[in-house]
Amino acid sequence: MPRFLLWQASRQKQFLVGGIVFGVIWMLCQAVWPYLLGRAIDDGVATASADIWIWCGALLAVAVVQAIAGMLRHRMAVKNFVRSALRAGRLIGHHSAETGSAITATTASGEIVATVLTDALSLGSMFDVTARLVGGIVAYLVVSGIMLATSVELGLVVLIGVPVLGALLTLLIRPLHARQAAWREETGLLTTLGADTVAGLRVLRGIGGEEEFIARYAHRSQAVRRAGTHVAQLQSWLDGLQVFLPGVFLAFIVWFGARLVLEGAISVGELVAFYGYATFLVIPLRTAVEATQIFARGLVATRRIVDVLRIRPAAQDVPEPRPAPEAGAELVDVASGVVIEPHRFTGLVDADPDAAAAVATRLGRFADAEHEEAPVLWGGVPHTTVPVAELRRRIVVSDAHPHLFQGPLVEGLDVKKARDPEFTSTETAQLRAVSRAVEQAAAAETVEALPAGLREEIAERGRSFSGGQRQRLSLARALLTDAEVLVLIEPTSALDAHTEARIAASLRDARAGRTTVVVSASPLILDRMDVIRVLRGGELVGSGTHAELMRAEDELGHLYRSIVARSTNPAEPVEGQDLEAAATGAIDTLWLEAEQTGAIRIVRSRPDDRAGADASARPGSDADGPEGGADAPADR
């Protein structure tokens, strides 16, 4: 942690130094102000001499310097604050991007967001206050020096008195800090509850229970209020003491100074200056108290930041990685017994879809620890021994709930460019490649509906899209990786059968000659696979093509049909029949067919209506209307 802070400091040396220098000048101006004021009163006001102009002039000059130094000090303070806060925020963001799923395994994601927002700011405040504190300490020493020169006793009183006062006030800080921490924790819980309620609002409004949640929120909110009051009780004592203790100190200095005037040791003006010094010293004193508070909070924040930064990726290079196998190597998942042959389309099917997804996920090596039990051999070598970066480039797993990210759509989809900034292609080539992938993923209509098409700026998390649209765009993105091995987990789970059929057809072209693994129970998809690995509880039972398995009279065939039939129906056509649309009875597809044969004449309610799934951007269309609470389309 100290290392982290020092590193932060070293990145903004000039602003820290500037903050200190201007802070010192600014403070000194304020310190010298009482002196000049005292002289003006002694030599100008009291004696009614023309010297008043000299002293007034000097005061003005100091005022100008003080104003400028104050401004520069503020600029430095803000830069110290902003730089360190943003650097910390950026670091956490970068680290999360690099660490992958390990980051959410140990911390709730809301916690990290809070870390960025508040902890980074607390960290920034530390750097801001450091500069001010140093300025204050210097000014305090100078004032003590001036007073020592006038009166040794008085000087000593100031020199010792101020730190004693500071220490007394700081005694209150620790309990105050504990109460503030309690308040922050309550606030964090409240924010989480509020965010959660909003995210599930569709459920709450559709099912009920909002009263319950409002009550829960109000209950928590009152707990936060009580915690806040608890803080206020102590905070207000601190504020009161910050008035009273320096006041006593001031009264003592006035009394002592006045005695010196009576003895003729100092002038009236000097007494005024003493009073001025004593009031001035409240400023560095307050800064010191403030600094203690900020440091207490800042250090906790820093610890949390460092904790997040310490989380390591779950998949990391071994000390001496082996070279990855040549292109076209076979993949073997030892635990399940599944073999993925190169250059072919492999379907993975299990009665428990999660078990099939687990096998597929293992191929991508997301947690090395898991592979100690269940190794995956890539060209005969455990894939945990090859460099992660190369594995990620060559084996791409697109999971069942892929995320889209903020930014121009074309950039978000063309991952080759996003992964590798060095990668160059002309803009037209890029647009062509992306358009083709979008077409293959049956997402062309979705893109066309966007005002700026592929150049559309996507909101964070891609929240303006429906679940089905997100799934198709993610598929386009996965296709654009051009990976040697592409693993797709339930790529069409949110799509209607018509769209599913289109994707099943284009997938073969898109991935021709390369290795593709698809976890799905859709007959439309499975019919396009070269081989289907049938699993039971995550263990390989047998293999075959869709047609073979649909006809097989053995146990394997029965198992396969029982899985696939669930997405078909009891009124299933006889085996061996064309399985395209008929198998699922997808009305959209049937309707299209019937229309083509002239059996049905479709009357369109709106001229711009398209058949198929992609009218979904508009409310009231049927294909894949709004889905998912937090995921619901937002920016219509």
Add this chain to the structure above:
Amino acid sequence: MLLPIADAKTVRATARSLIREHRGRLAGVLVLHSIASAAGLAGPWLIGRTIDAMTAGTATLLGITIVALVLVAAYAVQGLVSRFAQLRAMVLGETVFAALREQFMHTVGRLPLSVVERAGTGDLLARTTNDISSLAQTVRFGVPRILVAAATALLTLVAAFLTNPLVALGLLVGVPSIALVTRWYLRRSGRGYQRQLAAHALLSGVVSETVEGARTIEALSLAPAQQAKIDAAVLERRDTERYTLGLRTVWLPTIELSFLVPIVAGVGWGAYLVWTGAASVGEVTAVALYGTQLIGPVNELLGWMDELQIGGTALARIIGVADVPPDREPVPDATPADERLEARGVRFRYGDGPEVLHGIDLSLAPGERLAIVGPSGSGKSTLGRLMAGINAPTDGWMTVGGVPITDLPLDVLHRHVALVTQEHHVFVGTIADNLRLAKPGADASELESALEVVDALGWVRHMPDGLETRVGSGGVVLTPAQAQQVALARLVLLDPHTLVLDEATSLLDPGAARDLESSLERVLAGRTVVAIAHRLHTAHDADRVAVVQAGRIVELGSHDELVAAGGQYAALWSSWHHE
């Protein structure tokens, strides 16, 4: 679709009504602070008196000691009174803020169903988190501090004038420049801080999507791209800070000079007045010290102006949510006579859009299963939403037991009809909490039997704390299938007599949690079911089939009847069976 933001007038009115509501306590705080500030003004006055006594040669050691003791007493009073004033002010701030956020959540929880369905949650989420915390600063600390500073500044000025009005005039030299530069500053800073807040929200959005999407980023090696985006957001945040800092670079030194110059002016002018005999040295000294004491509070006052603007912006977004017009006016004593769902001449359009439904007539017998069949864009999902009471028809009647369905208060509506979607948000809390929202006050055995119905009791019992296991963000993560079973168990507890299933978005999707079909089937048992069918077998299994085309029902009847009638449905059926 964006949620409204309150205009400046509404924000001011809200602020005024808050002040009115708490005026008694506010006045109490102000009185206490005035007493404390008045006590704090004793210092310069006593110093002035002492100096006058010294120049007159009448000062004694006893006199000085008395002055010092009075000074200590004054500070004791100031410290003690300001402690209680501060406490009351902060407690008031906490109370007002708690009331504001609870009111906000209350409004959010009552947002019209159709708005929630369409607006999404991003904007609302930002208001719940960012705006509430921006406002916290203003209400919890800003308002109390503003009160203190205002009271202190005013009293200090009054004290200066009481000491010697002629000398004190010199202190006013800075007022015009403060007023002018502050006006200049505030005109620009509001926009500047809004941009800064927006940049901050963007940064937090990008970082949070990075955290949430960490898995995708890892799988697709997207880290460099995501990092570049974070960097851009950081830069934007910094640039917006740069702008406001530029404003302050002008504003702050001008203000500081406007404080200091009047003190100098007061001293020079005071020297002249002493020379003419219109003031004493002590009076000039006291006024000059009062001038110095003004700096702190006025500075603080001005500093909070920015915060007030930020708070005002946040407040506008928070109270703006209340401006969403209700989408229905429930008739409190509307009691459906029976469970019969009926559509008569139902027409519908979204906003100003084209009409989607052109006169639907339909009557559902209790316990019946109706499949709605039609091509994409025929309006069948819209019809489903109308039947579930999410939107009210633009024309015609959608009734349950003779009562227009959107006349029912939502809690009553829920007990009649529910829309089943793929929605499976798991709320932070226990599994029991997640279930109880459908039936507040349900006991454990009720919850267990609901879980039993959807075949979920087994895994729930195996959870570390059973029903009391904490789930959602930070707790046990449920699989999508488990989450959907929880959603189904909610339906069992809610027990509506009619369910509207939008197949495309419902559990019947291929690939999505196939295990759930038997769970769903048991939830459907004994209820009226409207299935927006996307697969023909759904229609085959239904009691009746309605074929919707271009916003009209063109065929209605049982599967066999329609096949026999030889219409569109029959053509569809035969194209499937290749008969």
